[in-house]
Amino acid sequence: MNSDELPELRYIHEKESDTEVTLRIIFDAVISGITLEVNRKHLESIINKELNIETNELDIRLTKVLCEAVVYYVGIWTDWEHRNQHHDVWFKRFCEYLTVKTNYIIKNSTEFIEDNGDVVEKETQTNKIDRQKELAPYNIVVGGPPAVLNNLIFTMYNGSIVIKQHIPKPWKDLKLPQFLNWPYVTTEVKLPDISITRANQHQISRFIALEGIPLMRPHFDRINHITRIPEKAENEFKPYSYSYFSHYFGQLNAILQTLPHGNRQRLVELAAIFTEFLKDIKEMKLYKSTMSPYVTVGFNIGKCRYIRSKKMVNSAAQHTHTPINYFEIITPSVDVSLNYFKAKQDCEDTSRVSFKSLNFLAEKLLDPSNSDIAELTFFINNSSVTFKCNLCNESFSGADAYNSATKHFQQLHEGEQLVLCLKCGKQYEVHVLCNQRWFHRCTRHY
Numbered sequence: 529m530n531s532d533e534l535p536e537l538r539y540i541h542e543k544e545s546d547t548e549v550t551l552r553i554i555f556d557a558v559i560s561g562i563t564l565e566v567n568r569k570h571l572e573s574i575i576n577k578e579l580n581i582e583t584n585e586l587d588i589r590l591t592k593v594l595c596e597a598v599v600y601y602v603g604i605w606t607d608w609e610h611r612n613q614h615h616d617v618w619f620k621r622f623c624e625y626l627t628v629k630t631n632y633i634i635k636n637s638t639e640f641i642e643d644n645g646d647v648v649e650k651e652t653q654t655n656k657i658d659r660q661k662e663l664a665p666y667n668i669v670v671g672g673p674p675a676v677l678n679n680l681i682f683t684m685y686n687g688s689i690v691i692k693q694h695i696p697k698p699w700k701d702l703k704l705p706q707f708l709n710w711p712y713v714t715t716e717v718k719l720p721d722i723s724i725t726r727a728n729q730h731q732i733s734r735f736i737a738l739e740g741i742p743l744m745r746p747h748f749d750r751i752n753h754i755t756r757i758p759e760k761a762e763n764e765f766k767p768y769s770y771s772y773f774s775h776y777f778g779q780l781n782a783i784l785q786t787l788p789h790g791n792r793q794r795l796v797e798l799a800a801i802f803t804e805f806l807k808d809i810k811e812m813k814l815y816k817s818t819m820s821p822y823v824t825v826g827f828n829i830g831k832c833r834y835i836r837s838k839k840m841v842n843s844a845a846q847h848t849h850t851p852i853n854y855f856e857i858i859t860p861s862v863d864v865s866l867n868y869f870k871a872k873q874d875c876e877d878t879s880r881v882s883f884k885s886l887n888f889l890a891e892k893l894l895d896p897s898n899s900d901i902a903e904l905t906f907f908i909n910n911s912s913v914t915f916k917c918n919l920c921n922e923s924f925s926g927a928d929a930y931n932s933a934t935k936h937f938q939q940l941h942e943g944e945q946l947v948l949c950l951k952c953g954k955q956y957e958v959h960v961l962c963n964q965r966w967f968h969r970c971t972r973h974y
Contacts, residue, residue, distance in 0.1 A: 548570075549564070549566050549570035549574070550574065550578065551574055551578050551619075551623055551626070555615075559615070568595050571595035571598055571599070572591065575591075575594055575595070575598065575630065579626060579630050580627070581594070581634065582951065586634070593633065594633060597629065597630060598626060598630065601625070602626070605622065605625060607622070607625070696942040696943065697944065697945055698942065699938040699942050700943060700959050702962070703963065704796065704800045704930075705962075706959055706962040706963045707937075707962075708726070708800060709728060709804070709829070709862075709962040709963075710937065711728055711730050711958070712730075712917055712919040713727075713728050713915065713916075713933070713937075714726065714728065715727075715801055715914070717913055718912060718914075719780075719908075719912055720885065720904075721776075721869065721870045721883075721886075722776075722866075723866075723867035723868050723869075724805055724864070724865065724866060725824075725863075725864075725865040726801065726808070726862060726863075726865075727862065727863040727918060728918070729861050729862065729918065730859065730860050730861055731859040731861050732856055732857070732858050733856070733857040733859075734857075735854075735855055736853065736854050736855070749828065750828050750831065751812065751814070751825065751826070752826035753824075753825070754814070754823065754824075754825050754826075755823070755824050756823055757822045757823065757824060757865060757867060765823065766821060767819060767820040768818060768820070768869065770809045770810060770817040772873075773806060773809065775881040775882075775883075776871050776883055777799075777802040777806065779881075779886050783886055783889055783893070784908065786893055787893070787901070787904070787908065788896055788901065788905065789905055790909065791908070791927060793930065794908060794912065794913065795908075797913050797930055798908075798913065801913070807965060808825075808827070808829075808862065808864045811827070811829065812864075819864075819866050821866050821867070821868050821869040822868065823865070824865040825864050826861060826864075828859055828861055829861065829862045829966050830965060830966025830967045832860070832950070832970075833859050833860075833949075833950045833951075834857075834858045834860070834948060834950060834956070834961075835855060835856065835857055835858065835950055836855070836856040836858070836945055836946070836948070837853050837854070837856075837948070858947060860961075860966040870885070871883045871884075871885060871886070872884050872885070874887050909927050910925075910926055911925065913929055913930075914929060915933035916933075917941075920940065943958075944958035944959075945958075947961070949970060951970050952968075952970035954968070954970070
C-alpha cells in the first residue's frame with residue numbers, strides 16, 4: 529500500500545481536546561487505517577516531549593509551522609509501506625524521521641528563533657548580538673561581597689535603574705558530595721601517584737531587561753574544552769580507562785584506611801573526591817570513558833541549564849516603579865584536571881588487579897616503625913587536599929581545610945537562591961541539585 533492510500537491525519541487548528549495524542553498513537557492509527565484528529569495542543573506536546581524541541585524558545589510563528597510540518601511529514605513518509613513489519617523498529621525510524629525534519633526547519637528558519645545569536649559570557653556582562661533586538665550599548669559592573677552579588681534585584685525609578693538586595697537565603701549545612709559540586713568550589717588532591725583538580729566553573733550569563741522582553745539564551749556545549757596543562761604540553765596523550773582508575777582508587781582507599789593515626793575525616797574527603805572524579809569520567813564520555821594525564825576537560829555537568837529571574841514588584845508603588853528583570857542563565861560546568869598519574873599495574877600479581885606502588889606501600893605498612901609511613905601519614909593529614917573559592921580566590925589547606933572552606937562559604941556567600949530549569953520549568957533548591965550532580969528527573973533520559 530502506498531502513501532496515497534493512507535488514512536487522513538486531520539489538523540484541527542482551534543479545536544481543544546483533553547485526549548492525549550502521542551507519536552505512538554498516530555503511528556498505530558495509520559497502521560490500523562483510522563482517521564485521527566489532532567490540534568495544536570497535541571502537536572506542541574509531541575514536539576516538546578518526543579521530538580525534544582522547546583517551543584517556548586521559539587517564535588510563535590515558527591511553532592505553528594512546526595505543528596503543520598509534523599502533520600505534513602506524517603502524510604508523506606515513504607516508509608509507510610513497511611508499516612506492517614516489525615512495528616517497534618519502524619516506529620523508532622518514524623520518530624527519527626520527524627526529528628530530522630523538524631530540526632531541519634529550525635536550522636533554516638533562524639530568524640524566528642528567540643535565542644538566535646552568539647552570546648559569550650566570561651564575566652558579568654551582556655554582549656551585543658546580531659539580532660533586531662535593542663540592547664543597551666553599555667555594561668553594568670557591580671562589585672561587592674558574594675552574599676550581595678547572589679541577592680541582587682533591580683527596579684526603575686524616575687528613569688533610573690535602582691539596585692537593591694534580597695534578604696540573603698540562610699546557609700544550609702551541606703553533605704560532602706554536595707559541597708564538592710557547590711558553585712565556586714575547587715578541590716585539589718596531591719598524592720605521590722596522582723594529582724587531581726576539580727573546579728566548579730559554572731558559566732553564568734547575567735543581564736537586565738524590562739519586564740516582558742523575550743529571554744536570551746546563550747549557546748552551550750556538552751564539552752566546553754579539552755586542553756593540555758601548559759607546563760606539560762610536550763607530553764603525549766596517554767588515556768587511562770574508567771576501569772583502571774576505579775581499580776586504583778579501590779586499592780588506594782583500602783590501604784589508606786590502614787594508615788596508623790590517619791585523619792578519618794581526611795580519608796572520607798579523599799574517597800568522596802575520587803568518587804566524583806570517576807563520575808566525571810563516566811559523564812564526560814570522552815574516548816570510551818577515559819582520562820589522560822596533563823589534560824583539563826571542561827564539561828556541562830548535569831546536561832541542563834537553569835535560570836534565576838529577580839525583579840522588584842511593589843503593588844503599592846506600581847505607578848512609579850517599572851519592574852526590571854535581572855536574569856541569570858546558569859550552565860553548571862566543571863573543569864577536571866588530571867595533573868599527573870604515575871600508577872603502574874602490577875602484572876606479576878595475577879590473582880587481582882593491583883598496582884606496584886600500592887603493593888609496595890602495603891608491605892611497608894607491615895612495619896609500624898617505618899619512618900616513611902609516618903611521613904606519608906603526616907602528608908595525607910595536612911597537605912593532600914586543598915579547597916579553594918574561585919570567586920574570592922582564597923585557599924584552605926591543612927588538617928581542618930574542609931571546615932575552614934565551608935565556614936568561608938557560610939559566612940561570606942550564605943545560601944544560593946532557587947533556580948528554575950529551562951527545560952521543564954520546575955524550581956529547585958541549589959543544595960538539592962548539588963546532591964544529584966546538577967541532574968534532575970527531566971534530564972536523566974538525555
